[in-house]
Amino acid sequence: MRWQGGDGARVTLADVPAGCLARIVAIEGAPSSRRQQLRAYGLLAGDWVRVVQHVPVTVAVVEHTELALETDLARCILVDAFEPWVPPSAQPRR
Amino acid sequence: MNCHGETEGVASAGGSIALVGNSNVGKSVVFHRLTGRYVNVSNYPGTTVEIARGSAPFLPESVVIDTPGLLMLPANSEDERITADLLLRDPFRAVVQVGDAKNLRRTLLLTLQLAEMELPLVLALNMMDEAEAHGLHLQTETLSQALGIPVIPTVAVQRRGIDRLEQAIAEARASRYRLTYPAEVEAELAPLAEGMPDSPISARALALLWLAGDQAAGDWLGQRMEASVLDGLAARRDRLAMALGESPADVIQRARWAAVNQIAEATIQETEATRSLGQRLGDLATHRVWGPAILGVVVFGLYEFVGVFGAQTLVRWMEAGLFGKVVNPWLTDWLTRWIPIPLVVDALVGPYGLWTMGLTYALALILPIVSTFFLAFGLMEDSGYLPRLAVLSHRLFRIMGLNGKAVLPMVLGLGCVTTATLTTRILETRRERLLAVLLLALAIPCSAQLGVVMGMLGAVSFQATLVWLAVVAAVLICVGWLAARLVPGERSSLMLELPPLRLPVAANVLVKTAARLEWYLKEVVPLFLLGSLLVFVLDQTGLLSRMARLTEPLVTGWLGLPAEASLAFLLGFLRRDFGATGLFALQSRGLLSASQTLVAMVTITLFIPCIAAVMMIARQHGWRTTAAIVAVVFPLAFLVGGLLRILLQATGWT
Numbered sequence: 001m002r003w004q005g006g007d008g009a010r011v012t013l014a015d016v017p018a019g020c021l022a023r024i025v026a027i028e029g030a031p032s033s034r035r036q037q038l039r040a041y042g043l044l045a046g047d048w049v050r051v052v053q054h055v056p057v058t059v060a061v062v063e064h065t066e067l068a069l070e071t072d073l074a075r076c077i078l079v080d081a082f083e084p085w086v087p088p089s090a091q092p093r094r
Numbered sequence: 095m096n097c098h099g100e101t102e103g104v105a106s107a108g109g110s111i112a113l114v115g116n117s118n119v120g121k122s123v124v125f126h127r128l129t130g131r132y133v134n135v136s137n138y139p140g141t142t143v144e145i146a147r148g149s150a151p152f153l154p155e156s157v158v159i160d161t162p163g164l165l166m167l168p169a170n171s172e173d174e175r176i177t178a179d180l181l182l183r184d185p186f187r188a189v190v191q192v193g194d195a196k197n198l199r200r201t202l203l204l205t206l207q208l209a210e211m212e213l214p215l216v217l218a219l220n221m222m223d224e225a226e227a228h229g230l231h232l233q234t235e236t237l238s239q240a241l242g243i244p245v246i247p248t249v250a251v252q253r254r255g256i257d258r259l260e261q262a263i264a265e266a267r268a269s270r271y272r273l274t275y276p277a278e279v280e281a282e283l284a285p286l287a288e289g290m291p292d293s294p295i296s297a298r299a300l301a302l303l304w305l306a307g308d309q310a311a312g313d314w315l316g317q318r319m320e321a322s323v324l325d326g327l328a329a330r331r332d333r334l335a336m337a338l339g340e341s342p343a344d345v346i347q348r349a350r351w352a353a354v355n356q357i358a359e360a361t362i363q364e365t366e367a368t369r370s371l372g373q374r375l376g377d378l379a380t381h382r383v384w385g386p387a388i389l390g391v392v393v394f395g396l397y398e399f400v401g402v403f404g405a406q407t408l409v410r411w412m413e414a415g416l417f418g419k420v421v422n423p424w425l426t427d428w429l430t431r432w433i434p435i436p437l438v439v440d441a442l443v444g445p446y447g448l449w450t451m452g453l454t455y456a457l458a459l460i461l462p463i464v465s466t467f468f469l470a471f472g473l474m475e476d477s478g479y480l481p482r483l484a485v486l487s488h489r490l491f492r493i494m495g496l497n498g499k500a501v502l503p504m505v506l507g508l509g510c511v512t513t514a515t516l517t518t519r520i521l522e523t524r525r526e527r528l529l530a531v532l533l534l535a536l537a538i539p540c541s542a543q544l545g546v547v548m549g550m551l552g553a554v555s556f557q558a559t560l561v562w563l564a565v566v567a568a569v570l571i572c573v574g575w576l577a578a579r580l581v582p583g584e585r586s587s588l589m590l591e592l593p594p595l596r597l598p599v600a601a602n603v604l605v606k607t608a609a610r611l612e613w614y615l616k617e618v619v620p621l622f623l624l625g626s627l628l629v630f631v632l633d634q635t636g637l638l639s640r641m642a643r644l645t646e647p648l649v650t651g652w653l654g655l656p657a658e659a660s661l662a663f664l665l666g667f668l669r670r671d672f673g674a675t676g677l678f679a680l681q682s683r684g685l686l687s688a689s690q691t692l693v694a695m696v697t698i699t700l701f702i703p704c705i706a707a708v709m710m711i712a713r714q715h716g717w718r719t720t721a722a723i724v725a726v727v728f729p730l731a732f733l734v735g736g737l738l739r740i741l742l743q744a745t746g747w748t
Contacts, residue, residue, distance in 0.1 A: 030587075032307075032341050032343060032344065033168070033170055034586075034587070034589070035344065036166065036168070036343055036344065036347055037165060037166070037170060037589060038589070039347055039348075039351065040165050040166040040200065040203055040347070041165070041200060041589075041591070042197075042199055042200055044351055052377055052380075053377075053380060053381065053382070055382040056380075056382065056385075056485060056486060056488055056489055057485050057488050057498065057588055059377075059380055059485065059592065063196075063197050063198075063199055063200065064196040064197055064225075064228050064230075065197050065200070065591055065592075066376065066591070066592040066594075067589065067590070067591055067592070068380070068481070068484065068485045068488075068498070068588060068589070068590045068591075068592055069587075069588065069589055070488065070497065070587040070588035070589070072587050073587040073588070073589060087368075087369060
């Protein structure tokens with residue numbers, strides 16, 4: 001399951017399947033103070049975050065912080081790509 | 095959940111040292127290491143909601159100030175504004191930013207803001223052990239050179255790096271770091287800074303706060319500038335927003351992030367690390383299936399430890415055994431022999447005696463319950479489980495016009511409603527704080543009361559406990575739902591950091607439990623003694639029986655309880671747990687049937703909170719709001735109690 005933006009669809013963090021890494025492109029629709037808080041947590045355009053779950057709320061790992069976000073708020077975070085996350089222990093040895 | 099006075103006055107001839115930083119990065123542990131003074135330390139954001147002061151032995155005549163967590167400036171919640179306000183009002187000898195080493199970029203975002211303030215600054219990169227476990231290797235020397243301030247790696251819980259930190263604080267100097275913003279912002283900044291009044295922080299930093307719309311800075315300037323001048327400043331900010339085509343705050347933050355990323359790239363070396371057991375468990379604790387299952391295990395464990403072991407086994411040993419068979423008979427015998435005045439003997443060891451009622455209630459009934467609760471609660475706090483409850487309970491709180499974050503003051507309310515009222519500061523809007531305080535005052539029993547309730551209902555049946563829980567939860571949700579529709583304003587959406595699950599440190603849990611028990615005894619014993627004395631005087635003057643007659647229609651007629659229960663509700667005015675203990679005594683004497691016990695427990699749970707909590711609500715929201723809350727809570731408790739009696743009778747409960 002790998003998706004790269006470009007088809008014009010509005011894809012948000014709420015649409016990214018749990019267990020995937022997603023690349024942030026913008027934060028839209030949230031109040032200015034919330035946008036700043038989200039950015040202060042490191043949700044910045046171009047950065048990748050890992051989606052842990054969506055129910056009961058969205059949980060995303062940003063840098064080394066787990067952040068619980070209400071789904072309405074997750075819908076304000078636009079992404080332009082996502083791909084499955086592979087835990088370090090499951091990655092092939094180089 | 096520690097009702098200590100938080101702001102201890104300490105002389106500060108040598109200047110003050112402020113500890114600031116994001117939430118849950120270990121500021122309070124660093125404070126403890128620097129001052130020797132213990133303040134509540136837990137593993138969830140928002141433990142510190144007031145400032146705490148302690149003298150600094152390493153820097154004579156200086157004080158260290160612990161502050162509530164601050165994600166960034168502009169500040170968003172009331173506890174964050176306390177810290178912002180402090181930076182604007184107090185000239186500090188040094189500011190120590192405590193940062194989470196594994197979240198360096200977020201830490202640096204605040205560092206840049208503090209550096210711009212031109213305050214003598216030291217960065218303590220705390221929890222270095224966790225950063226290393228995450229595969230992060232930080233070049234602190236490189237970081238120090240980039241920022242122009244000392245950067246000290248620490249593991250405060252193990253006291254690692256504290257000596258170096260103390261030395262760095264003593265030699266702290268203002269940072270020379272200066273960030274250049276986009277030309278439009280810089281063009282506004284210079285003239286704005288020139289017009290700023292003198293403040294402990296640099297004029298440029300103050301002007302940046304103003305441009306970013308910081309409320310604490312706005313209030314501070316409003317107190318020092320004519321309204322017309324302030325209007326002029328607001329017009330400049332609006333003009334800048336027009337020129338930029340977006341909020342100046344967004345542009346300023348973006349510029350800071352660009353600088354942060356540049357510094358972080360040169361500082362962080364990352365290697366791959368395996369996920370720890372704590373991380374895996376953390377994921378399970380918020381999982382849609384495993385989360386509720388784990389919650390069930392936690393609640394069952396709490397019930398067994400507090401409700402069964404504390405409230406039944408330990409209470410039986412203490413009340414029936416130690417006090418009932420040994421201490422009280424011996425004391426009664428001794429006093430009767432040596433004090434020839436029966437009235438005095440009665441006041442001490444009679445049915446409403448200071449010892450037999452006041453101290454026996456406080457020490458034999460309540461102390462075992464709160465001891466087990468505080469211990470279990472301390473373990474939960476330090477494990478980092480509480481914020482995960484916010485995730486699990488979010489949907490429930492949505493119904494009540496709040497978000498899952500409100501579960502933190504609610505759970506803290508199980509320990510002490512007074513402190514929990516203070517913790518509502520972590521909620522973002524006044525409306526949310528008000529709703530949370532109403533629910534706390536209405537339906538959240540404190541640990542002592544909860545323990546008594548569990549013990550009494552446990553003696554009836556598990557079914558009775560479930561009925562009590564269902565009624566209280568239904569009232570909580572209905573009142574919350576209704577209040578959310580009546581109180582104007584909007585709900586803020588949930589955004590909460592989930593700290594890593596950690597194995598609690600035994601020493602911290604024990605120190606915290608001891609501190610809470612000390613507070614509890616200091617607050618409870620005088621009130622219980624006062625209550626006993628009051629009841630004794632009422633009994634001696636015959637007023638007690640008159641009051642019982644007066645409240646008979648309500649207590650006996652409407653609630654269907656024996657007349658003696660009036661006394662318990664009278665005690666409930668002092669503290670709800672005192673009232674509950676009075677009912678416990680009635681049940682012990684076989685005066686309450688199963689349905690009466692249930693009705694009494696529901697009514698006393700929904701009864702008005704203790705005097706200390708009422709005072710705290712008044713401090714936070716004013717007397718008019720407090721009076722309105724009491725006017726809702728008091729009649730509602732009796733209404734629900736009476737309706738439950740009717741329902742129980744109709745369904746054949748006896």
